[in-house]
Amino acid sequence: MKTLPRRKRKSQAAFGIHILWLSVALLLWSSVGAEQLTLERALEIASSNSPTMRQATYNLEASEHSLKAQQAGLKLQFNLDLTPIRLARGQVWSDRFSEWFANDLKNSSARFSMSQPIKWVDGTLSFTKTLDWRESSSLGISTTTYQQSLSLAYNQPLFTYNRTSMQLRELELELENAQLNHAIQKLRIELDVTESFLNLYHQHQRVQIERESYGNASESYDIINNKVSAGIVAREELLQADITRATSRSSLQNAEIGYENARDNFRILIGLDLAEEFEVVADIEKSIVQVNLVDAVNHGLQNRMELRQADIEIQNALFNLTRAGAENEFKASVDLSYGLSGTGSTLSEAYRKPPQDRSVAVSVQIPLFDWGQKEHRMAASQSQVDSRRLSAEEQRRQIVAQINQTYRRLQNQQTQIEIAEKNVENARLTYEINLERYRNGELSSKDIAFYQNQLSDARLQEVRALIDYKIALLDLKIRSLWDFENNRAVLESE
Numbered sequence: 001m002k003t004l005p006r007r008k009r010k011s012q013a014a015f016g017i018h019i020l021w022l023s024v025a026l027l028l029w030s031s032v033g034a035e036q037l038t039l040e041r042a043l044e045i046a047s048s049n050s051p052t053m054r055q056a057t058y059n060l061e062a063s064e065h066s067l068k069a070q071q072a073g074l075k076l077q078f079n080l081d082l083t084p085i086r087l088a089r090g091q092v093w094s095d096r097f098s099e100w101f102a103n104d105l106k107n108s109s110a111r112f113s114m115s116q117p118i119k120w121v122d123g124t125l126s127f128t129k130t131l132d133w134r135e136s137s138s139l140g141i142s143t144t145t146y147q148q149s150l151s152l153a154y155n156q157p158l159f160t161y162n163r164t165s166m167q168l169r170e171l172e173l174e175l176e177n178a179q180l181n182h183a184i185q186k187l188r189i190e191l192d193v194t195e196s197f198l199n200l201y202h203q204h205q206r207v208q209i210e211r212e213s214y215g216n217a218s219e220s221y222d223i224i225n226n227k228v229s230a231g232i233v234a235r236e237e238l239l240q241a242d243i244t245r246a247t248s249r250s251s252l253q254n255a256e257i258g259y260e261n262a263r264d265n266f267r268i269l270i271g272l273d274l275a276e277e278f279e280v281v282a283d284i285e286k287s288i289v290q291v292n293l294v295d296a297v298n299h300g301l302q303n304r305m306e307l308r309q310a311d312i313e314i315q316n317a318l319f320n321l322t323r324a325g326a327e328n329e330f331k332a333s334v335d336l337s338y339g340l341s342g343t344g345s346t347l348s349e350a351y352r353k354p355p356q357d358r359s360v361a362v363s364v365q366i367p368l369f370d371w372g373q374k375e376h377r378m379a380a381s382q383s384q385v386d387s388r389r390l391s392a393e394e395q396r397r398q399i400v401a402q403i404n405q406t407y408r409r410l411q412n413q414q415t416q417i418e419i420a421e422k423n424v425e426n427a428r429l430t431y432e433i434n435l436e437r438y439r440n441g442e443l444s445s446k447d448i449a450f451y452q453n454q455l456s457d458a459r460l461q462e463v464r465a466l467i468d469y470k471i472a473l474l475d476l477k478i479r480s481l482w483d484f485e486n487n488r489a490v491l492e493s494e
Helices: 006-031 039-049 051-073 163-229 236-270 293-303 305-326 373-439 445-480
Strands: 035-037 077-094 099-118 123-138 141-158 278-280 331-344 356-365
Touching: 035 039, 039 051, 039 163, 039 236, 051 163, 163 236, 163 278, 163 305, 163 373, 163 445, 236 445, 293 373, 293 445, 305 373, 373 445
Parallel strands: 035 278
Antiparallel strands: 077 099, 099 123, 123 141, 141 331, 331 356
16 A cells, blocks of 8 residues: 655645644634623623514514504593684675676684593583684675684593593503513513523534544544554555544534524624624533423413413404494484674674583484394404414413423423533543553554544533523523522513
8 A cells, every 4th residue: 555755744744733723723713802791691692683682672662652642532622723814706696786796704713622521421521712803804894704613512422332441442552562562572582592502602612622633633633653663553544544633624614604603693683793703701610400390380370471461462353353242233322512602893793792502412323123233243353262262272282282291391401411421521531541552553543543433422412401401491481481490580680
């Protein structure tokens, strides 16, 4: 078999060392000035910059302003309508002369009104003051008229539902639903960001482990190179060591590319600029938390915001049922009015002993036949109510099932951590024993590479097991709304 010249083998070994140092130098250079990003900092950034949270915040603000606008509409309203000048010219028929004559009209008017909606009875109390000036000219005769009026009126619907109170209640429920959705999105962002952050940390650890593995492969190559030079082992071992080193270098590059791609995705998730540099800093030390399944289920059923949202949907469906029942309904209204009005050729005459105006009106609307329209609309609305109630009950069952499944996953991950710890310890001892055998020439490069990969895989599996446990614990916290690490309710901490 054709072997490599000694000078060429040395140059390849030096090249491998240069690649390792270059990789370390690039990592250190990229870390200079980079923010040490902790999970708490990432959650803080995501709460204000995440597109999902921003959308939920916009919806919350819109609901708040809609409710405030409706509440403002229930206060005393003031209106002033002014017509400073109105000029008109038209034809007027004269019965006396049996012909048309031109008529010129000048007019100015002002109307001031106050109205007070009464939400408890859906009535409206209003006060109105008007003042009008009119000058008319026809057939060479000009007349001037002043008119003023002052009135107090009240309108009261009868035999129907309170539309004002219902509309206000709907907006209150809409705001509550937006608040619940904002809180739910915040918890979901916490889960997504935490999971993505820990996965990013796993990628970072993989880079570190692959870099150590590459360093070990380079060291093994140097050892076998020295043995080949000394004639202790066959040159074929050097070729195998070179393949192992190249494979390790490829794995390191793949890990670095995967880490950079994961960082880009994480930047998008929390709303960071793609050019902003950071390095993840995480504490994933083993910390087992005691969890009581019964308490988790009970607290989840009492506090899960999705259940309250389901109740709001039921209430909105009942509102629609009320509206459907009010279509083509028998209803009436009472209108009361009392006021003073007067006219005159001068302004003072319009105010001199104005006559009293009083009116009482009762109007009734009686539907006769609607071809079953109301009946079908009420049936459709009732079906929506039943559907919402069924969804709410199904939501409760799903919550119980989700908490049970998450609890089981948490217990399983605790077992996986123990297994991973034993695997790492066994793999480390196995590697150390066989590394000594390799140095003594009892093992080939291919064999020691196997034990190196075994140790690297065991370490990554341990990190993965710890990460999966933390994610499962956070998932249980979100589904039960109870923080088992700090033994407190999530809503209280929020």
